[in-house]
Structures are given as C-alpha cells and as structure tokens.
Amino acid sequence: MTAETDTAPAALAVRRPGGRIDAALVTILAGALILWFAPVGMGRYGTYVLTLWLVMAIAVMGLNLTLGVAGLKSLAQAAFMGIGAYATGLLTAKMGLSWYPAFAISAVATFAVGLVVGFPALRVKAHYLAFVTLAFTSLVWLFLRNEQWLTGGTFGLPNIPRPTLLGTRLDDALSFHRFVVVVTAALTLMIWWLMRSPWGRAFLALRENPVRAASLGVDVRAYTLLAFAIGSAYGGMAGALYAPLVEFIDPSPFAISASFFLLLMVVAGGSGYLFGPFIGALLGVVLPEWLRFTGGLYLIIFAAIVLLLLIVCPKGVLGLAEQALGAVVRRFRRTS
C-alpha cells in the first residue's frame, strides 16, 4: 500500500530556498491586488462567484494541508466547514455577537474538534481513515438537520449578518469581496510562512517518507495530528466566511457529497502545491457557473472536463504545469 506517499508530490513549500520563495510571496500579494480590483464592472453575480471561489479555496487549502502534506485522506472537511458556518451563524444571527470573535471562536472550535477527530488518524490509515471521517461528516450533518431547536434544522438559519468594518456593514457585494480577499491573502500567507518554518520542514520530511522522518526524530504522531487540526481550522474559517456570504445556511452544503467534492478540488488543482487549492476551487466553483451558458447539460460537461483533466494530468493542473516547466528548463539547459 503505497498510497500515502504517491499522492504527495513535491513543492508545497519550496525546495530551493532563495528566489522561488519570493516568487510565492509576490504571487500572493499580486494575486490579492488583482482580486481587489477584479470585480469592478462585473456586477453582483460575478462578484459573488469570485467571493465564493475564495471562500471555497480556503477550505480546500486546509484539506490540502491534511492530504497533500500529512497524507491523510480526510472526508471531514465539509463537516468542519459546517461547524464553522453554524458557529458563526448562531453567534452572530442569534446571539448578536460581532463577526470577528465569532470567526475566532469558529477557528478555535474546529481546531479543537480536529484534534479530537484526528486522533483516530494515528490508529487507522488510508481508507479506514476515510471511513472514520466519512462517519464523522455524516454525524455532523445529521446533528445539523435534526437539532432544529439549535440549528434551524432543514429550514436553515436565515438572516446571517455580514461583518462590520469601521462602523459600516459590508452589505454590498464589492466591499464584502474585498474583505474576503484580505482574509484569504492573510490565510495563504500563514500557510506560506508555516511551510518555511521548522514545522513546515518537519511536515515535508513526514510527507516524503514517514518512516525515515520518525527515525530522524520527527514526532510523527504530533505532527500528523497538528496538520490535521490546522487543516480543520481552515475548514472552519472558510465556513465562518461562507455563512455571511450566503446570508443563509442549511445542512445541504455540508453533507458527505460536499466532502468528496472538496477532495476533488484538491486533487484537480494539484495536491501539495501552495496555489493548487485556488486552481482546484476555480475548477469546482467558477467553471460550473461559467458553463451555465451551455444550458441543461452543463454539469455533464463540467464533469467530463474534470475527468479529462485528471486523465491528462493525474497530479492536478499544477502538477502538469511543473512537469512542463521542468521539461522546458531541461531542454533549455541542454541546448545552452
């Protein structure tokens, strides 16, 4: 069973220190700047879809850490998103708390739940972990649906307020979009920083070869658990943005099928790459919306594109890009 290692390609952080680190940093900052201005003239629909893309990208980023770095095939990410979304929704809509503490509570709560759920990850591996996390997602979904006194049940939780900044509520699409851009950039920078830190290097050693990492003194248990919990917290933070974005939540977007779909986004974008989640979420969120012009068959076209993409580049879009870049560089070196 070699699945743990073969799903983990190179380069979430950067192997060669120096030049490419700055490239990643520059990409994050430039991307944020472009996205800040991108929706101008786009209309509320286009802006909304862009924002939704970023929110999903945060959740995918978390799963990318769990899967691409720690090698854990988790089907729990949608549940963590749900916990974050409901925590934020309940705290702000029902208890009148401001969004900022609600966001922090969502992050801490999902981190803690991640520690508890991730613990079995140390006992079971591969598809058994998939099963344990699948069960967890189903249980969370059942709770959200059945406990109507708390969550609103199948009728959902309406009227979730948008956050306030400097005394004004971010009700219009553009200002909330810019708010999300800043949060997303900050969260991406955190992952970038994390992967450069000693922790990140331990994560990488763990991914490349867990057994060797253990013999070199990396505490495999602690680091696996930590990666899972941080990944879960990213799911929770994505949920905390999702709730005020849609201004309404019900249990359906946090069901098991959503967990599968998040996994699809990680792999299609390029598992283990820093920017893979953005490409993956672009495929998962923006592509189907864009394909609406094709009419009734748009979901089939979408799935066929993803299927073809995976057949052509099983390591995801960024995996293919890296391969292509590598080939070009080699040819260049050979000729020069």
Place this chain on the structure above:
Amino acid sequence: MSEFLAYLIVGIATGSIYALAAIGFTLVWQTSQTINFAQGEFVMLPAILVLLAVKLLGVPIPVAVLIGAAAFVLIFGVGFKRAIVDPMLPHGVLPLAIATMSLAIIMKEGAKDGFSAEAQSFPSPFAADTVSILGTAVSVQFIMIIVVAFASIAALQWFVTRTRTGRQMQAAAQNPNVARILGIPVERMVMLTFIINAALAALASFLISPIYLAKFSNGETIGLFAFIAAIVGGFNQVRGALLGGILVGIFDSLAAAYVSTSYRLAVPLALLVLIILLKPEGLIGRKEERHV
C-alpha cells in the same frame, strides 16, 4: 422477540442488496487498487439502459435486458478499464478515485437528462408474492436477491479456486510481477475482473430496480452503503463484502426500530467506527503491508 426477528430479517434482506453492490467493488480493488466511487451509479444505470432500449428500439423486455447488459459491460467494464483506469492507475489511488467521482456525475446527470428525472417502475422477473418467515412478510424478490448474493460469492469462490483462469486471476491479483514471470497474462486477468464487476452490477441493477424503482439518483444511497460494506468487510476480501453488507443492513434496520429514525444512519456508522478502531484491518480482512 418476534418483533426483533422481523427487524433482523428485513435487515438481512436490505443488507444483501448492499452486499451485491459491494462484491464488485472489492473485486476491482483487489486486482487493480481501484476505488470506484461510481459503484452506486454502476448499479443504477443498467436498468435505465434497459428501459431506454425498450423506449427507443421498441424491443420486448428480455431482449432489452440483454442489450442493456451487453452495452453496460462493454462501456463500463471494458471501456471504463481502458479509458480511465489504465492511464490513471500508475499515478496512484487518489486521482483515479477522484476520476470515478466525475464519472459518477456524468452517469447520474446523463441518466437524468437522457432518460428521465422521474422514478420508473421496472419489471420483475419474479412474482411479487410474499412469503412468511417466522411471521414476517418477506417478498420473494428479496429472497431471490439474498440467494443471488450468496450464489455470486460461491460462484466467484469456485471460479477463483477451481478453475485455471480463476487461479491465474488470483495470482495476478496477489502478486502481478511474479504472475507475469510465470507467464500469466496479467492484463487479461485484470480486465476480466472489470468485466465481472460490470456484469455483477448489471445483475444487481436488474434485481434491485423492481423493488426500488429505476431512478437516476438511486446510486447515491447504494454507492455509499456499498462503500461502507466493503470497508467493514475488510476491503480486500470478497467474502467480507457479503458480511459487511448484511451487517450494515441489520444495524440500519435495528437502529430505525429501537434507537431513532431520524438518526438511523448514525447508529451503524458509529458502531462500525468502533469496530474499525478496535480492529483496523476490517472484520475478516488481512492486514495490509506498508511499503517504506
């Protein structure tokens, strides 16, 4: 007590449906490490193809069943292996599993748009009678499903241990490299398992659809339960799939009866998680070796 028996009997009957879907799932995993997330859709589609053949070609049901089964085995046995599994398998388990998710969307949406968003009745090869087992009414259709599930396991077991091709298939599954050295046509053997999987799925489809109706969305529930059944049974054991399926069916039925209908899915899941934590290799599965 008779009440408990009644729940047990209907649990076994439902469980055998999950088992039938899970057998092919484990078979394909064994020979080529393919986790097929479209397995539920594999069980959904053949019945739709049959109804489509009736509608488009106007042929009688038995002919349509043959056409549907043949078309399905060709496209989703041979074609699935050639077009999706072969190019993706060298890149590991996960990309292929994700690809089968996309395939599931295509199959589901295709059945909806190409045929109907409505449930359709599907003719049963058996009488719609019920027989009384210890005071519980069990339909003949369910009994036939149980019989077929056990018979398929027995036939597979016989095929694998008693026939030359079957032994070659097993050797190809256990150690493809050695098998290749021994002159076993490994590729052909792997292809054979995909054909068997597609044929089993078609069989399951024709048995289940008269009871559950033919509908594009049927694969969601069946696929999830087949996945759970396969894991509980140990994933690499065809016999395990049968046990896993029936266990899930029984847990589900008893949960609905004695715990809570709105949390009925939670009970089998929670119990199975416990089993897995205590016995991570599955109920009768072998321990998998880990490569360094």
Place this chain on the structure above:
Amino acid sequence: MRNWIIGSALAALALASPVAAQEKVKLINVSELSGAGATAGTNWKNGIDLAVAEINAKGGIMGRQIEIVHYDTQTNPANTRAAVQRAIDEGTYAVLGPVFSGPIGASMQIAQRAEIAQFVGGEAANLTQQGNPYIFRTSLSQTAAMPKLAKALATDVKAKSVAVVWVNNDFGKGGRDAINAELAKVGIKVVADVSTEQGQADFAADAIKIKNANPDAVFAYLNEEESARFLRAARQQGIDKPIWGETTLLGAKVIELAGDAANGVKGHVGLSVDAPMNPLRDFGRKFRERFNYPSDHNGIKGYNAVYMIKWATEKQKKFDKKGVADTLRGATIKVSEEPGILMDTTILKNGDIDRESFLAEVKAGKQEIVAVLPPVGP
C-alpha cells in the same frame, strides 16, 4: 453548392431578423435541476416550459414573446443565491423558483432587495411569515392543508391514534410539524412518529414499526417514489389500517409506481390533474402529450406561476417589475379572466394563496375526487 449555402444562410437571416427585432420579455427560472430536488425542480421547469410555449403561440404577453432561461441550483443554497443574483443582474422580469425551502430561504432576500416578484414552489409555512412582500406561493401552504386533513381523520375515520411517517427534509418536516399540531387540536394521539430519509430505498423496517404501534390510521407525507416504496412495504407487512396523505401520496406518479398498493389511499389534494375541473384535466393532457409522463403538483405550480405573471402584466398594462408584485398582492385571479390559472385563486397579502381543494381516494388505480373543499377565506 456554395451559392446554395449562402442563399439559405441569407434566407435564415431574413427569417430570424424580425423575431430578433421584436421586443421580448425575459423570464429566468432558478430551480432544482440537479441534486436532491431534481425531480421536483424538473417538473416545475416542465410546467413553466408548457405555459411559455402556449403563451408564445398565442402572441405572447401584450404582444411580447417570452424568452425563458433555466438555471440550476444543484439544490444548494450558495448556488441558488448565485443563480438568482445572476437572473436579477441579467434583468429578469420576475424570478421563477426555486421549489425547495432551503434554496428559497437563501435567495428570497435578493429578490426582495431588487424589488422583483419571486414565484416559489415551496410549501413550508415559514416562507411567508417573514414579512417579505415580494414572495409569492404557487400552491396552498401546509398550514392551509393540514387542518382539513386532521378534521377528516377525526370525523371520517374516527381515528383516536395515528402514525405519522414523513421524509426528513424541509418539505416533510414542515408537513409533519403542521399535521402533528393539528392532530393535537382535534385530540388524536400520534403513536408513531417515523422520520425517513430522502432517497430511502427500503421501508420494511418503518412499516414494521408502524404496524407494531397499531394506530387507527397512517398519515404518510413523503416524496413521490418514497411514497410508492412505502405503500408497497406497508401492504407487504400487512398494514390494513387506512393510509392518508396530502397531494403527493395520491398523485398519478405514485399510483403508477405503487400499483395495487395505492388502492384505498385517501387524502387531501391541493392541485391535481385528476380534479373534476376541465382546465386542470386539459392541462394534464397537454403536459402528458408534451413530456410523455403525467404532471405532479410541481408541474401545475410552475405552469401557474407563468400565468400569474401574465395576468398581473396585463392587469397593470405595462412591463413594470415592481408592479407585478404590487398588482398580485391581495388580488383574485378568476379562470374566466385567465384560463391558465386553472382554478380561481386568491393571493393573500403575505404571498400565501387560497383556493378550493379536494378530498380524494385512489380506487382501482385512479384518483377519484370524493369532495370539493371550499377556500379557507371568505
């Protein structure tokens, strides 16, 4: 050869241009075309398509052809919100859909902010209780139907105890909450309260549970194919008590799928193509001719929604988006004025509607109307 192609291209252009030049009215339908609500959403869409084709064939609304666009919600709140936002950005005259309450809840504020009328297929009671003046139902709400049912169970069946089996989504939960409250009012005890899953395949365990509770009657509130599966399982397990339901349980699709098991089922029917009224029957025939299957209540709702828009536009004599909502609030649409409404319909101030409904029974594989119930309001 080449001349022939150019010639026919020119001819096509010449034919197409007067249509293109003519002003159209754009309607966008946002409904559940995939995901858990796909069956309901597709029926709703087909009903809309039928109405649009009819209206366009007769010259459109005040001379303008309707241009209809369908967007899928995937039965997911985030996608619904995106689609409704897109519909409004693209200048839809009114929003049609969605059908499920969750997607409706996620999108109704957007239509409200844009001051555009939204015609929904949802039956959950809470939708019209939030003071949104732009939301309009296309069918009776559950709060309107359930008192009639509880009364019938108490007086006709003389039931003292009832088992309630329901599908655990917004539709089923809303119906279950409403009927349980009404049953309590008439002094009927709920002896079994059985929740089932959407897409559930097997109802044997549920049927045994109900049988063991030994109720005087069973009330089933499930989607189409689940209703059929439940009826079959109930008969197999030998439940011989009266089985009652609301609209869906007595629908043509359930009767077709359940076969003999549907015989004897009784209930309240809000919208039915089997009603003893010619406009409804004509609709049922036209729907079947076009789509090759019988329409359920969602098909009628979608059809009604388009005719409500047509009626309001012709009433206000202009294409004013906000005016559609203002015109409809509190209005009564009569079949004599607008045959497409199928039944005389009163639209209440909050967006609920009121009209006649039926008590029906399934006999020999056919829905038969037993009694016509008057509207609730004066």
